[in-house]
Amino acid sequence: MKNIKLKMTATVIGVITIVGLTGCAASKTADKPAPSKQYNYSQFTKIKVGMTYEETKKILGAGKKDSDKQGKISYKWKNDDYSFIDVTYSTSTNKAIEKMEYKLGDNKIKVSKNKYDKIKGKQNYDDIKELLGGDGTVSEENDTGTGTTDKEYIWGNDSDENGYISVSFTNGYASFKSGNYLK
The missing domain is CATH 3.30.1450.10 (Beta-lactamase Inhibitory Protein; Chain:B, domain 1)
Structure with missing residues (x-):
């Protein structure tokens, strides 16, 4: 009888410990801030095909050069959640020829x-x-x-x-x- 009470007590303590640890892990996840969005759809709409990189920098700040080939240079402005703005410029005119966004809208x-x-x-x-x-x-x-x-x-x-x-x-x-x- 004493052995059964001891097993039941150990089981109850084990369940309480597991539930408590699970709750702590969930609260740590819930306390984690959402990834920041430095760049947004409103900014994207202000970028126009035909703008220079310098004009784009006034809206978004400096971009990270993504590629430089075949007469084109692309810059990317990326958020922590992997959403981004990408603008491609012609090296001959120094003007934007393409812009795209991913998961901002x-x-x-x-x-x-x-x-x-x-x-x-x-x-x-x-x-x-x-x-x-x-x-x-x-x-x-x-x-x-x-x-x-x-x-x-x-x-x-x-x-x-x-x-x-x-x-x-x-x-x-x-x-x-x-x-x-x-x-």
């Missing part, structure tokens, strides 16, 4: 597989906007060299259970689509 438009299937190409931005139910978030802009800019927009959010749809526009019309986590 937070588009709340609800998208679906059904809506995705209705994007057939040769639709303009307003057509896609109406189809998907609101404005997209610009994720990339490219200077075409012909006086126009091609853009890629995202509707939805890849951290949302409803997924996202990305549409590229060339010469003002949908030219490529992709999506993920669509229901």
Whole structure:
């Protein structure tokens, strides 16, 4: 009988210890601050294709050189959570020819597989906007060299259970689509 009480007491103490340690580990995780976002979508929208690196630095500060090849230099401004802004400059003109962001926008438009299937190409931005139910978030802009800019927009959010749809526009019309986590 004494042996059974001793085993039960040891079991109870063991359970209390495990629960207590688990609680401490969870609180240490909960106390950990979220990764900082020094760079945000608002800053990204202020960067324009055609800007110089010096003009971009006034908005974002100095970037980290990401690549330097084939007449182009790319700089990246990266957050702790791996979101970033990337701008590519032509070495001949010293002007931005491409800008892109990753995971800075937070588009709340609800998208679906059904809506995705209705994007057939040769639709303009307003057509896609109406189809998907609101404005997209610009994720990339490219200077075409012909006086126009091609853009890629995202509707939805890849951290949302409803997924996202990305549409590229060339010469003002949908030219490529992709999506993920669509229901």
